[in-house]
Amino acid sequence: MKKAIVIGGGPAGMQTALQLARRGVEPVIVERENALGGKLRNWHRLFPTFTPATDVLAELRRRVDEKGIEVHLSTEVESFTAKSVKLSDGRTMPCDAVVVTTGFTLFDARIKEEYGYGIYDNVVTSTDLERMFNEGRVVKADGSQPRRIAFLHCVGSRDEKVCQQHCSRVCCVTGVKQAIETKQLLPEADVFNFYMDIRMFGPGYEELYREAQQQYGIHFVRGRISEAAATHDGRIRIKAEDTLTGRPLRMSVDLLVLLIGMRANDTNAAFAAGAGLTRAASGFLQPENLFLDSVRSGVEGIFYAGAVTAPKTVGETVNEAIAAADAAAEYLSKN
Amino acid sequence: MAAINFGYTISQPRAIDIDRNNLRKSDEILREMPELQTCIGCGSCTASCTAGNLTEFNFRKVHTLVRRGEYQGAYEELNKCMLCGKCRLVCPRGINTRGVILLIKRKLGDF
Numbered sequence: 001m002k003k004a005i006v007i008g009g010g011p012a013g014m015q016t017a018l019q020l021a022r023r024g025v026e027p028v029i030v031e032r033e034n035a036l037g038g039k040l041r042n043w044h045r046l047f048p049t050f051t052p053a054t055d056v057l058a059e060l061r062r063r064v065d066e067k068g069i070e071v072h073l074s075t076e077v078e079s080f081t082a083k084s085v086k087l088s089d090g091r092t093m094p095c096d097a098v099v100v101t102t103g104f105t106l107f108d109a110r111i112k113e114e115y116g117y118g119i120y121d122n123v124v125t126s127t128d129l130e131r132m133f134n135e136g137r138v139v140k141a142d143g144s145q146p147r148r149i150a151f152l153h154c155v156g157s158r159d160e161k162v163c164q165q166h167c168s169r170v171c172c173v174t175g176v177k178q179a180i181e182t183k184q185l186l187p188e189a190d191v192f193n194f195y196m197d198i199r200m201f202g203p204g205y206e207e208l209y210r211e212a213q214q215q216y217g218i219h220f221v222r223g224r225i226s227e228a229a230a231t232h233d234g235r236i237r238i239k240a241e242d243t244l245t246g247r248p249l250r251m252s253v254d255l256l257v258l259l260i261g262m263r264a265n266d267t268n269a270a271f272a273a274g275a276g277l278t279r280a281a282s283g284f285l286q287p288e289n290l291f292l293d294s295v296r297s298g299v300e301g302i303f304y305a306g307a308v309t310a311p312k313t314v315g316e317t318v319n320e321a322i323a324a325a326d327a328a329a330e331y332l333s334k335n
Numbered sequence: 336m337a338a339i340n341f342g343y344t345i346s347q348p349r350a351i352d353i354d355r356n357n358l359r360k361s362d363e364i365l366r367e368m369p370e371l372q373t374c375i376g377c378g379s380c381t382a383s384c385t386a387g388n389l390t391e392f393n394f395r396k397v398h399t400l401v402r403r404g405e406y407q408g409a410y411e412e413l414n415k416c417m418l419c420g421k422c423r424l425v426c427p428r429g430i431n432t433r434g435v436i437l438l439i440k441r442k443l444g445d446f
Contacts, residue, residue, distance in 0.1 A: 213369075213372040214373050218372075219372070219402070244395065244396070245351070245399050245405075247349055247350065247400075248350040249350060250351070250352045250354070251352070252353075
């Protein structure tokens with residue numbers, strides 16, 4: 001039986017392994033963390049249906065268990081070729097093909113110093129907010145309820161100043177989803193979303209945006225917050241331009257949520273150098289052909305699935321994993 | 336005594352300060368017609384506006400300012416509207432724009 005190593009045990013990796021097994025290939029998942037699930041482990045609900053992330057995760061894990069797929073946790077990959085994967089502990093695992101499903105890295109909001117993440121207690125990121133949703137409450141650092149909350153879109157996306165020129169795609173709808181969830185928990189609170197563009201590319205997203213506006217009364221202000229500063233009473237004073245009226249806008253909020261983007265993993269550079277792969281200008285790995293071979297790397301026996309090639313939704317990732325596994329299985333049947 | 340003209344004036348801050356603005360009227364307007372909140376700022380209303388073709392009247396800007404609690408001059412601006420309803424025909428969000436104009440005028444008229 002041919003063996004394929006799947007690097008990364010998030011939704012892409014789990015689904016790839018499952019499909020490889022269905023196609024008669026022996027999959028081995030190598031995961032850096034001590035559990036399967038990737039970034040999905042930290043998420044509360046998924047847009048646009050508010051499906052609990054655990055529903056998706058638990059089902060994928062159950063199927064991986066059921067198939068008896070070999071999983072190596074807390075195992076870091078240093079480099080690989082199509083025929084072997086070298087681990088950081090010095091071991092080498094031989095194989096017949098590799099599927100790279102290493103996903104993305106969350107943008108570190110501290111780099112955008114002007115927003116004060118890590119400096120002011122009441123500036124949080126979208127991931128911090130998901131943790132609060134998991135705890136069932138949205139509160140300020142002192143435990144009190146926020147009355148006015150601002151969301152800032154595109155933090156670490158579409159921003160040359162932090163070398164992230166690409167659009168992370170999913171943060172727009174995440175901002176709309178989180179604004180609605182915040183309003184559901186705190187109906188009396190005023191919620192403002194500051195955006196540059198609102199990109200509602202998926203089915204049901206535009207409808208969700210409209211629901212946020214009309215049913216939940218969330219205020220959307222077109223303008224990027226330029227800076228945040230603490231007030232004497234621990235609130236956050238923000239500055240932006242209300243570009244639709246052409247006037248500067250100032251306001252204080254109790255909580256500022258930064259919708260952080262998806263950036264390319266630092267490991268991509270070493271992986272690319274070691275295996276002869278191509279990286280896009282954004283740092284994500286570049287598929288052979290965006291239209292006909294988006295799961296092929298351009299190097300024989302190495303395939304991609306999920307956010308390792310570009311920011312993607314969970315649904316897109318899981319579907320792409322099937323395509324990647326099929327391409328790998330087809331390759332293995334011929335080689 | 337007439338003020339002495341020193342040859343300069345004091346400019347008022349141009350910023351919209353949400354902390355200072357009284358959003359009560361704005362909240363009332365949005366509560367009565369929540370569809371106004373769905374505006375995506377496309378500008379079709381202003382592009383098709385007869386009054387806007389002849390004057391500086393800009394419905395999109397006026398209602399956005401009103402939603403931010405900037406009521407100054409809004410009522411007078413809206414008097415330029417001839418209620419022809421072309422903006423309602425073109426609005427991609429289906430907002431009853433004429434209804435919005437009448438509502439804002441009613442809410443701000445009793446100032």
